[in-house]
């Protein structure tokens with residue numbers, strides 16, 4: 001098989017949501033000389049980006065996204081050591097703190113954001129769901145080297161909580177050391193500007209791309 005055949009096969013296993021098969025195909029591709037960088041950049045990332053787009057256009061159900069994300073997670077687990085060994089320059093971009101706002105239990109989008117950040121080479125500190133202002137503030141104190149704080153809200157009713165969290169973070173002494181990114185279906189660029197966040201994107205792929213520009217040397 002040629003490189004492109006391995007890459008498209010891996011992509012297929014992700015689309016089909018077959019984590020064990022993804023894992024096996026990644027290992028097999030690596031054994032046959034496909035680089036970890038190619039697997040990440042030419043298979044994993046474009047596949048998840050495409051799945052996200054299809055979901056937005058109502059072409060696939062949420063369950064499909066969940067199983068694809070799980071497959072990619074399995075693949076990423078075996079790929080990571082090889083990416084680091086290859087010295088892939090996408091590795092070690094910095095630390096990101098991530099959480100869904102207090103009052104909100106949705107975590108699918110947040111998890112995808114985390115996955116795309118990890119793929120882009122960030123270390124992700126995932127605070128989970130229903131995260132209070134106090135917990136976000138404490139996390140920044142616990143991780144003074146964090147470059148970005150990402151906040152997700154899927155409920156219109158929890159947008160007020162997002163606002164208070166951003167306000168609290170903006171009031172911190174450490175504020176100059178990190179950027180704040182916000183997202184989730186009801187969030188808009190306008191809202192992000194209004195509450196004093198640094199960036200908003202409407203999908204996980206663009207979030208990781210925007211984040212990279214924050215940590216450019």
Ligand code: B12
Pocket residue numbers: 052062065103104105106107108109110112113150151152153154155156157181182183184185186199200201202203204205207
């Ligand atoms: C799955 C789901 C649930 C699941 C959540 C499971 C889970 N583990 O997450 C369950 C069943 C638990 C649930 C519960 C509820 N839900 Co619900 N849920 C959904 C649903 C169908 C999908 C959400 C989702 O996962 N989308 C897929 C992901 C990939 O998309 P996403 O989250 O938008 O994330 C993308 C972007 O927004 C962005 N992004 C996300 N976060 C971030 C963060 C940053 C920093 C950045 C940059 C980008 C970013 O990147 C992501 C990937 O590209 C939506 C409807 C819909 N079609 O969106 C309703 C929806 C969000 N839910 C809704 C409601 C009302 C509820 C409930 C209140 C229902 C009830 N009466 O009990 C409860 C709330 C419980 C709570 N306190 O949170 C409403 C919200 C309405 C509103 N505007 O407020 C929606 C819109 C449904 C509707 N049309 O009424 N829900």
